[in-house]
């Protein structure tokens with residue numbers, strides 16, 4: 001029996017990708033902000049209706065570059081319920097991550113907890129739109145304005161989500177997204193920064209290219225964050241299928257919800273806007289019940305994932321210990337079920353039925 005993984009990349013037909021590669025082969029332009037990178041940026045902006053996007057090597061570097069472009073030095077308030085990259089990017093840029101706890105309903109940072117974590121050293125807030133679910137943007141904006149803080153959204157999961165009729169990526173001083181193979185839109189490895197300000201966008205473009213300005217003089221301490229033409233070609237090809245992938249995930253998400261709601265003791269993420277439904281997280285009453293459901297799925301060769309466990313504040317080799325009861329409790333009880341374009345609907349039903357009947361008290 002073939003294994004069913006938590007996700008699979010959404011890929012355009014191979015011929016559509018190779019067609020784009022013909023131009024790369026004939027021109028020999030592989031990288032350095034070539035025509036396909038520029039085209040990917042343009043088409044992505046048109047799709048998301050954002051003014052600008054800087055395509056980079058991956059989502060982690062996108063966050064690092066956002067911190068650098070905003071010239072931040074100090075404490076950045078962030079969520080403990082995320083992938084390690086959110087915290088490690090802050091540390092990598094020489095800043096200090098300070099955790100605030102989450103809203104257990106939306107899984108996103110709780111604005112009240114953000115405000116309580118502010119100190120004289122706080123320079124920014126870095127919330128995550130967890131699983132593509134919009135953060136409480138209005139409350140976060142109000143706190144940022146009141147305390148003169150920058151906001152970088154870790155928008156790794158946010159492509160295709162909207163809030164108040166606008167792309168989720170359009171919010172924040174910078175929104176840093178990921179085009180990793182497992183994301184809604186993929187370039188195999190890749191990421192992007194959407195900056196509100198033209199000047200920040202200019203700095204991002206310099207940082208991506210060793211810190212060089214238009215005259216090829218180093219104006220800023222940069223890095224090599226360039227996306228290649230081969231990766232951009234994949235992004236262009238896959239972008240055409242994003243609408244279909246979004247509709248497909250939303251349909252399967254609804255099927256999961258309907259079947260699993262019947263079990264009565266499971267909780268689901270409270271959505272705060274138009275979520276892309278890129279993941280299907282389900283919260284069990286106890287970790288023991290989660291483990292029973294996970295074992296039942298694994299016996300059928302179905303591989304769910306415990307995103308995000310453990311809670312990042314428990315990684316005390318890299319962060320200062322600080323209890324985060326809301327995040328720790330959620331992290332111990334949450335399981336993401338397989339959800340991707342091409343996953344047959346009868347498999348969704350089968351998975352939901354296994355979880356629906358596994359280890360109920």
Ligand code: T4K
Pocket residue numbers: 005006007008009058059060061082083085086128154156157178179180181182190191305307
């Ligand atoms: N911020 C947040 C909130 C994030 O979630 C992430 C990344 C980042 C920042 C940083 O963005 P990047 O620097 O990665 O662009 C995965 C991804 O590696 C990672 O991108 C993602 N978040 C994280 C949540 O999940 P793993 O350890 O789960 O990956 P892996 O290899 O176990 O893949 C999961 C499943 O996907 C596999 O079971 C099969 C399938 N898969 C995977 C790959 C790599 C494929 O079908 N094809 C593939 O090529 O981390």
